[in-house]
Amino acid sequence: MSEAIEVRKGLVGVYADDSAVSKVMPETNSLTYRGYAVQDLCENASFDETAYLLWNGELPNRAQLAAFQAEEKANRALSPALLRVLREFPREAHPMDMIRTAVSFMGMEDPETADISDAAQRRKAMRLLAKIPTAVAASNRLSKGLEPIAPDPALPFCENFFHMVFGKVPQKEVIKAFDVSMILYAEHTFNASTFTARTITSTMADMHGAITGAIAALKGPLHGGANEAVMHMLKEIPSPEAAEAWIQDKFDHKALVMGFGHRVYKTGDSRVPTMKKYAEIMAEVVGDKRWMNTSAVLARVMLEKKNIHPNLDFPAGPAYYLMGFDIPLFTPIFVCSRITGWAAHVLEQAADNRLIRPLSRYTGVEQRPVVPLAERG
Numbered sequence: 001m002s003e004a005i006e007v008r009k010g011l012v013g014v015y016a017d018d019s020a021v022s023k024v025m026p027e028t029n030s031l032t033y034r035g036y037a038v039q040d041l042c043e044n045a046s047f048d049e050t051a052y053l054l055w056n057g058e059l060p061n062r063a064q065l066a067a068f069q070a071e072e073k074a075n076r077a078l079s080p081a082l083l084r085v086l087r088e089f090p091r092e093a094h095p096m097d098m099i100r101t102a103v104s105f106m107g108m109e110d111p112e113t114a115d116i117s118d119a120a121q122r123r124k125a126m127r128l129l130a131k132i133p134t135a136v137a138a139s140n141r142l143s144k145g146l147e148p149i150a151p152d153p154a155l156p157f158c159e160n161f162f163h164m165v166f167g168k169v170p171q172k173e174v175i176k177a178f179d180v181s182m183i184l185y186a187e188h189t190f191n192a193s194t195f196t197a198r199t200i201t202s203t204m205a206d207m208h209g210a211i212t213g214a215i216a217a218l219k220g221p222l223h224g225g226a227n228e229a230v231m232h233m234l235k236e237i238p239s240p241e242a243a244e245a246w247i248q249d250k251f252d253h254k255a256l257v258m259g260f261g262h263r264v265y266k267t268g269d270s271r272v273p274t275m276k277k278y279a280e281i282m283a284e285v286v287g288d289k290r291w292m293n294t295s296a297v298l299a300r301v302m303l304e305k306k307n308i309h310p311n312l313d314f315p316a317g318p319a320y321y322l323m324g325f326d327i328p329l330f331t332p333i334f335v336c337s338r339i340t341g342w343a344a345h346v347l348e349q350a351a352d353n354r355l356i357r358p359l360s361r362y363t364g365v366e367q368r369p370v371v372p373l374a375e376r377g
């Protein structure tokens with residue numbers, strides 16, 4: 001019989017520590033990074049300004065931003081050894097497994113891996129911010145039998161990512177929609193992958209170890225992997241007109257509908273209206289409204305029948321598809337953004353550390369003697 005101990009399965013409603021990085025306010029469906037509303041950042045700042053904000057607590061001035069961008073540009077190239085390793089990956093491997101392995105490899109080559117001082121961890125975070133998109137783009141191209149495209153230090157962060165994936169930079173509306181998605185994906189308090197990074201950091205392990213673990217946690221379809229699952233789902237539905245019957249079938253089979261629901265937000269994800277606006281701009285730019293029309297039916301029926309709202313992955317999936325990215329690249333793109341939030345939490349955890357080690361209530365068999373092998377029959 002188990003003891004009379006309260007267990008919060010999934011740590012639902014548990015406050016595990018203090019944090020000054022971001023604040024989720026489910027009662028108003030809102031989210032701030034270091035005190036700034038995400039919508040405000042999306043309309044009035046860029047992803048690199050947001051990265052600086054998350055790591056430094058304040059938005060940069062022009063000189064600070066220029067220095068930050070210069071450092072990011074200078075660190076984009078992958079080593080010849082890592083490029084050789086990427087070429088050896090199985091072509092059919094999932095890009096999340098590729099980037100997880102690439103980040104682990106970056107840790108082995110990093111000149112400061114073992115140095116967990118705040119200054120060294122910050123330099124490693126910058127190297128990861130700069131190199132992860134290069135590794136994501138290169139492994140995507142190699143898996144299609146294409147040669148990687150070297151980063152272009154003349155291009156800003158988002159433009160450079162498109163350059164490395166497609167060999168060209170799209171029109172400014174596409175860049176803006178991508179930049180907004182990167183801001184929205186950057187940070188979200190103690191979600192599963194961030195908590196993983198903090199747990200690893202709490203053992204005094206290094207930045208690359210924490211980020212490798214966080215990437216593994218993000219891959220799951222209940223977390224970051226949902227943006228890919230959303231697009232697979234939308235593609236399964238033959239037309240917007242067929243969406244209501246399709247979702248009813250999911251309800252009949254008690255299946256999860258991907259891109260809906262959230263552990264913290266119960267009346268709407270703060271980030272959805274902004275991402276939806278930019279997904280609609282993408283549909284306009286490409287001239288293909290099918291995905292957004294199908295999405296609208298799914299969102300209406302989920303709300304009417306289940307009272308469940310969409311989360312960020314729901315509009316992000318079709319937005320990335322309309323930008324031309326392969327579906328297995330969606331969660332790795334999330335990694336390119338969330339490295340900023342993860343690293344901010346690694347720094348915060350290390351600055352005031354205590355080993356993360358909860359308890360478990362034992363429900364196994366009572367203690368018993370070992371019967372020697374010869375007597376076990």
Ligand SMILES: CC(=O)SCCNC(=O)CCNC(=O)[C@H](O)C(C)(C)COP(=O)(O)OP(=O)(O)OC[C@H]1O[C@@H](n2cnc3c(N)ncnc32)[C@H](O)[C@@H]1OP(=O)(O)O
Nearest residue numbers: 221222223224226255256257258259260261262263311313
């Ligand atoms: C960036 C991000 O990581 S956002 C999250 C991305 N993940 C997804 O979109 C996957 C689909 N969603 C889910 O699986 C869940 O909503 C989670 C994992 C995100 C949150 O899980 P929880 O907080 O444990 O869910 P919660 O307790 O609120 O669920 C309440 C009820 O709604 C149901 N429910 C929740 N989400 C969904 C969904 N997407 N489809 C169908 N039913 C759902 C649950 O099954 C549960 O039903 P029950 O009471 O009959 O058992």
Ligand SMILES: O=C([O-])CC(=O)C(=O)O
Nearest residue numbers: 187188190191192263264
């Ligand atoms: O907060 C969560 O549990 C998941 C989420 O939305 C995120 O990580 O962006």
